[in-house]
Amino acid sequence: xxxxxxxxxxxxxxxxxxxxxxxxxxxxxxxxxxxxxxxxxxxxxxxxxxxxxxxxxxxxxxxxxxxxxxxxxxxxxxxxxxxxxxxxxxxxxxxxxxxxxxxxxxxxxxxxxxxxxxxxxxxxxxxxxxxxxxxxxxxxxxxxxxxxxxxxxxxxxxxxxxxxxxxxxxxxxxxxxxxxxxxxxxxxxxxxxxxxxxxxxxxxxxxxxxxxxxxxxxxxxxxxxxxxxxxxxxxxxxxxxxxxxxxxxxxxxxxxxxxxxxxxxxxxxxxxxxxxxxxxxxxxxxxxxxxxxxxxxxxxxxxxxxxxxxxxxxxxxxxxxxxxxxxxxxxxxxxxxxxxxxxxxxxxxxxxxxxxxxxxxxxxxxxxxxxxxxxxxxxxxxxxxxxxxxxxxxxxxxxxxxxxxxxxxxxxxxxxxxxxxxxxxxxxxxxxxxxxxxxxxxxxxxxxxxxxxxxxxxxxxxxxxxxxxx
Amino acid sequence: xxxxxxxxxxxxxxxxxxxxxxxxxxxxxxxxxxxxxxxxxxxxxxxxxxxxxxxxxxxxxxxxxxxxxxxxxxxxxxxxxxxxxxxxxxxxxxxxxxxxxxxxxxxxxxxxxxxxxxxxxxxxxxxxxxxxxxxxxxxxxxxxxxxxxxxxxxxxxxxxxxxxxxxxxxxxxxxxxxxxxxxxxx
Amino acid sequence: xxxxxxxxxxxxxxxxxxxxxxxxxxxxxxxxxxxxxxxxxxxxxxxxxxxxxxxxxxxxxxxxxxxxxxxxxxxxxxxxxxxxxxxxxxxxxxxxxxxxxxxxxxxxxxxxxxxxxxxxxxxxxxxxxxxxxxxxxxxxxxxxxxxxxxxxxxxxxxxxxxxxxxxxxxxxxxxxxxxxxxxxxxxxxxxxxxxxxxxxxxxxxxxxxxxxxxxxxxxxxxxxxxxxxxxxxxxxxxxxxxxxxxxxxxxxxxxxxxxxxxxxxxxxxxxxxxxxxxxxxxxxxxxxxxxxxx
Numbered sequence: 001x002x003x004x005x006x007x008x009x010x011x012x013x014x015x016x017x018x019x020x021x022x023x024x025x026x027x028x029x030x031x032x033x034x035x036x037x038x039x040x041x042x043x044x045x046x047x048x049x050x051x052x053x054x055x056x057x058x059x060x061x062x063x064x065x066x067x068x069x070x071x072x073x074x075x076x077x078x079x080x081x082x083x084x085x086x087x088x089x090x091x092x093x094x095x096x097x098x099x100x101x102x103x104x105x106x107x108x109x110x111x112x113x114x115x116x117x118x119x120x121x122x123x124x125x126x127x128x129x130x131x132x133x134x135x136x137x138x139x140x141x142x143x144x145x146x147x148x149x150x151x152x153x154x155x156x157x158x159x160x161x162x163x164x165x166x167x168x169x170x171x172x173x174x175x176x177x178x179x180x181x182x183x184x185x186x187x188x189x190x191x192x193x194x195x196x197x198x199x200x201x202x203x204x205x206x207x208x209x210x211x212x213x214x215x216x217x218x219x220x221x222x223x224x225x226x227x228x229x230x231x232x233x234x235x236x237x238x239x240x241x242x243x244x245x246x247x248x249x250x251x252x253x254x255x256x257x258x259x260x261x262x263x264x265x266x267x268x269x270x271x272x273x274x275x276x277x278x279x280x281x282x283x284x285x286x287x288x289x290x291x292x293x294x295x296x297x298x299x300x301x302x303x304x305x306x307x308x309x310x311x312x313x314x315x316x317x318x319x320x321x322x323x324x325x326x327x328x329x330x331x332x333x334x335x336x337x338x339x340x341x342x343x344x345x346x347x348x349x350x351x352x353x354x355x356x357x358x359x360x361x362x363x364x365x366x367x368x369x370x371x372x373x374x375x376x377x378x379x380x381x382x383x384x385x386x387x388x389x390x391x392x393x394x395x396x397x398x399x400x401x402x403x404x405x406x407x408x409x410x411x412x413x414x415x416x417x418x419x420x421x422x423x424x425x426x427x428x429x430x431x432x433x434x435x436x437x438x439x440x441x442x443x444x445x446x447x448x449x450x451x452x453x454x455x456x457x458x459x460x461x462x463x464x465x466x467x468x469x470x
Numbered sequence: 471x472x473x474x475x476x477x478x479x480x481x482x483x484x485x486x487x488x489x490x491x492x493x494x495x496x497x498x499x500x501x502x503x504x505x506x507x508x509x510x511x512x513x514x515x516x517x518x519x520x521x522x523x524x525x526x527x528x529x530x531x532x533x534x535x536x537x538x539x540x541x542x543x544x545x546x547x548x549x550x551x552x553x554x555x556x557x558x559x560x561x562x563x564x565x566x567x568x569x570x571x572x573x574x575x576x577x578x579x580x581x582x583x584x585x586x587x588x589x590x591x592x593x594x595x596x597x598x599x600x601x602x603x604x605x606x607x608x609x610x611x612x613x614x615x616x617x618x619x620x621x622x623x624x625x626x627x628x629x630x631x632x633x634x635x636x637x638x639x640x641x642x643x644x645x646x647x648x649x650x651x652x653x654x655x656x
Numbered sequence: 657x658x659x660x661x662x663x664x665x666x667x668x669x670x671x672x673x674x675x676x677x678x679x680x681x682x683x684x685x686x687x688x689x690x691x692x693x694x695x696x697x698x699x700x701x702x703x704x705x706x707x708x709x710x711x712x713x714x715x716x717x718x719x720x721x722x723x724x725x726x727x728x729x730x731x732x733x734x735x736x737x738x739x740x741x742x743x744x745x746x747x748x749x750x751x752x753x754x755x756x757x758x759x760x761x762x763x764x765x766x767x768x769x770x771x772x773x774x775x776x777x778x779x780x781x782x783x784x785x786x787x788x789x790x791x792x793x794x795x796x797x798x799x800x801x802x803x804x805x806x807x808x809x810x811x812x813x814x815x816x817x818x819x820x821x822x823x824x825x826x827x828x829x830x831x832x833x834x835x836x837x838x839x840x841x842x843x844x845x846x847x848x849x850x851x852x853x854x855x856x857x858x859x860x861x862x863x864x865x866x867x868x869x870x871x872x873x874x875x876x877x878x879x880x881x882x883x884x885x886x887x888x889x890x891x892x893x894x895x896x897x898x899x900x901x902x903x904x905x906x907x908x909x910x911x912x913x914x915x916x917x918x919x920x921x922x923x924x925x926x927x928x929x930x931x932x933x934x935x936x937x938x939x940x941x942x943x944x945x946x947x948x949x950x
Contacts, residue, residue, distance in 0.1 A: 022893075022894065025894060025896065025897050026896055029896055029897065029900055035900075040638075041638055044638070090620070090622070146645070147635070148633045148635040148636070148644055148645075149633075149635030152635065152636075165634065165635065165638065166635070167635050167636075168635075168637075168638055170636075171637055172636050172637050175636055191636050191637065191639060191641050192641055192642075192643075194636060195633060195636065195641045195642075195643060195644055196643065198644075199643065199644060199645060200552070202645065203550045203551065203552055204552065206546075206550055207546050207547045207550055207552055220614075222614075223614055223620045224620075225614075225620065231631070231632055231633060231634070231644070232631055232632070232633045232644035232645045232646065233588040233631040233644060233645035233646025233647075234644070234645040236584065236585055236588045236625060236645075236646065237550075237585065237588060237589070237645060239584070239623075240583075240584040240585040240588075240623070241546065241550070241585065258610045258611060258613075258614045259607065259610075259611065261610065262605075262606050262607040262609075262610045262611070263607070265606065266606055273634075276571055277485075277571040277572070277573055277606075277626075277628040278628065279485075279627070279628050279629050279630070279631060279632060279646070280588075280625060280626065280627060280628075280631075280646065281625070281626035282623065282624075282625055282626075283623065283624040283625070283626070284622070284623050285620045285621065285622055285623070285624075286622055287622065288578075288584075288622055289580075289622045290580075291580035292578060292579065292580050292583070292584075292622060293540065293541030293542075293580070293583055294541070294578075294583040294584050294585055295578060295583075295584045295622060295623060333882055333883045333885070333901055334897060337897060337900050337901065338897065371765075372889075372890070372893050372894075373890075373893075373894055373897070374887070374890065375850070375883050375885055375886065375887025375888075375890045375891075375898070375901070376763060376850075376887060376888075376890070377850035377854070377883035377887065378850050378851075378854035378855060379850075379854070379881070379882075379883065381854070382854055391854075391855075392804075395762065395763055395765065396765075397765075398763075398764060398765025399765035399766065399767055400765070401765060405893070406764075406765060409764055409766070409889070410766055410769075413760075413761045413764065413766040413769040413770075414769060416760070416761065416769065416773075417761060417766075417768075417769035417770075417772045417773055418772075420724075420755045420756050420773045420776075421755070421772045421773050421775070421776045422753075422755075422776065423752065423753025423754065423755060423776075423780075424753075426724075426753075426755040426756070430724075430727045430728055433728055434728065437729075445930075445933060452892060455891075455892040455893070455895045456891065456892060456895070456930075458895050459895045459896060459898070459899035459931065459934065460895075460899060460902065460927065460930035460931040460933070460934045461930045461933045461934050462729075462926065462930055463729065463730075463926055463929060463930060463933075466729060466730030466731075466732050466733065467730075467732075467940065467941060467942045467943075467946065468926075468929045468930075468933065468940075468941055470933075470938065470940060
């Protein structure tokens with residue numbers, strides 16, 4: 001199975017993604033079905049969230065979730081040390097990887113050393129971030145995504161569109177065509193039939209895979225346990241059938257104890273899909289024990305820094321609280337219209353626009369524009385179950401961006417600031433502007449503006465009288 | 471305690487699981503009857519004293535269902551249902567259950583595999599009513615109580631496997647079991 | 657009339673000689689500067705050339721922030737704001753030399769440039785009075801972002817002081833239970849600007865003020881909490897995406913059945929109206945102050 005992801009050296013963003021962010025936005029806007037699909041997903045999510053608030057007081061649960069995560073990040077070094085000790089006591093191996101390359105090198109080396117030929121994967125943002133599939137495939141291993149949505153995307157050679165719901169932009173006919181091409185045989189047309197077909201095809205893979213790779217939603221420092229949340233059951237198979245289980249986690253995903261874990265594990269599905277529990281939560285504390293007949297013989301926990309450590313103590317520290325629920329995506333009017341693939345990075349939506357440039361560096365061509373594709377409307381911050389002020393972080397991320405566009409705008413704002421820090425020069429610019437408005441807008445409207453104003457009139461008129469004429 | 475059992479039953483209904491209440495001496499027959507109706511031909515039983523106590527194995531044999539005890543001496547392909555009969559039912563004994571969410575807490579142990587419920591097409595859980603607690607917080611506090619050795623794996627199961635990855639519509643039986651039936655034992 | 661509030665009887669200033677083109681002092685409505693009160697401010701009562709009224713110590717006095725968008729696009733908006741406030745019995749002064757709150761630069765990631773302009777604004781609005789702003793967006797900038805913008809700066813205390821005194825126009829009316837006694841008006845629909853709704857957390861003050869307008873009926877549109885797509889420089893950086901959101905908003909507004917959309921923010925309105933005009937959608941737009949100060 002060939003990879004759909006190509007590696008950018010050291011970067012988080014996908015490098016098979018073409019065009020500028022603006023161009024990708026235009027492409028997405030031209031897709032007639034996309035926005036309708038995404039918007040209905042967003043609306044359904046919002047309705048379910050209200051049910052959660054009514055039935056469980058979800059909005060109050062968020063305050064505690066925020067406090068827990070803030071405290072976790074403050075205590076991060078101690079929690080990680082404790083986690084590391086406990087996992088080792090449980091018979092597992094812990095690896096701290098400074099970056100993607102280190103993490104991939106370890107996992108590929110492990111697979112080679114154990115003679116692994118096939119890897120069964122479950123959906124994981126961390127492995128997407130470190131581009132693990134490319135590294136494994138380059139080493140000659142077969143990698144199978146076992147989450148239904150991710151498998152569909154693997155067959156379609158596409159990137160996911162949402163953290164939780166990767167393939168919601170495809171309809172069932174498109175899915176059936178992909179399944180037919182994969183199996184060279186008859187595939188049912190109905191949804192139940194498609195799901196049953198995928199179940200059996202993927203069981204063939206589970207029967208062969210020697211290594212299972214999963215992500216981690218939360219790790220509990222007190223007991224050295226990783227928590228992995230799912231609805232399908234593939235993660236349980238990934239973590240119980242193959243001989244080796246490798247769990248990959250971003251270093252910030254740790255809580256202190258089970259009291260905290262219980263709270264976050266309840267908040268996560270409510271925030272993510274507006275549902276009061278995920279079907280399966282797998283709480284794994286190391287490899288199989290003496291006398292146990294299933295479960296992996298080896299358990300490896302790979303903890304990736306990848307630029308996260310440097311965010312502690314910075315103005316972006318709150319972004320480390322994120323539990324990757326995807327709520328900010330569903331809430332975002334931009335995401336609802338252009339989808340996750342437009343962002344060109346594993347993390348899309350508001351949280352992706354904040355953290356991708358942080359992880360990649362302010363000059364990265366693939367991510368430095370991301371914070372600007374937002375009206376900073378604040379719907380994301382409202383939706384966030386752990387109270388990350390995403391709209392504020394977006395503005396701060398803009399200040400940090402080193403894109404040519406920002407530099408250019410910087411000069412304009414320097415001039416602006418010189419003129420508008422004094423009453424007299426301000427009034428001169430206003431009088432000049434209003435004079436221009438009167439000349440250009442005789443019919444009550446300006447249809448074309450020069451200079452930076454051209455972007456305004458490229459899609460809308462500017463009223464030269466107020467209230468605007470009809 | 472009966473209030474918690476009622477709440478558990480209501481929550482299971484919300485999760486598209488089925489349930490019935492049974493006395494200890496009727497629970498084995500109840501489970502066997504449900505499996506026979508579901509067309510089950512083979513049952514994989516967790517090696518738990520409770521399964522023996524409620525007489526499930528005998529009841530299953532009486533209705534002609536093949537009985538295997540965990541750990542099963544089968545290859546991985548057969549465990550996954552790629553070989554042998556397809557209509558297999560995994561039988562688990564939850565350590566605890568959460569009434570508020572309809573969640574079963576399954577702990578791995580030598581007699582109880584990590585994957586019994588998800589490798590099979592059907593899942594029957596034998597749940598003593600006195601193991602039902604109110605919230606997930608209570609359940610996890612007990613599961614991971616100080617001084618108690620942490621199980622190698624704990625699975626929280628809240629209803630049969632489902633996926634909404636195709637057209638956002640929830641469809642059952644994605645990877646795990648298509649059904650979940652809980653016999654609550656008074 | 658409420659006790660303790662200075663009553664102005666000369667409400668309803670006549671428009672200036674060349675609307676929007678005057679190079680003037682505190683306001684751009686062509687009035688001669690009046691006696692300065694509190695240093696460089698114009699007393700904004702009525703429409704006559706007369707000294708500022710002697711101020712009763714119990715009178716409610718406010719400073720009005722005109723906002724740069726109102727200066728540039730719709731001076732009627734700040735004038736209507738003043739009129740509404742005065743009719744409600746508030747003494748309004750429009751500080752001379754005011755420019756902009758600095759938000760365009762701040763939101764675009766140029767805090768240094770924003771600070772230079774904001775520093776000027778802090779000086780212009782020095783005093784103890786509440787500062788009323790006919791914009792949820794500019795209010796949010798001062799109230800929420802100034803403390804951030806001036807953190808660790810020598811004038812941080814002044815920035816925080818201004819932030820504490822600044823209030824959006826309809827919030828001010830609600831806070832003091834004021835009625836501007838607007839003229840009757842028909843049906844309107846309300847657009848909640850994001851800064852008003854989320855940054856200031858206020859989805860009620862505008863509606864409460866409109867409720868007092870005789871004959872006015874608010875017809876709520878769908879998706880009131882969704883952004884219209886203006887977003888300041890976002891409208892210039894991603895015009896097509898911005899336009900898509902504007903279309904959705906105009907569509908929801910039209911479907912409300914009201915012929916006119918009102919909002920507390922001029923930016924949203926000129927975007928929605930400008931896009932509606934481009935696409936031939938029949939929708940009128942007015943700032944809420946124009947309704948209340950009518």
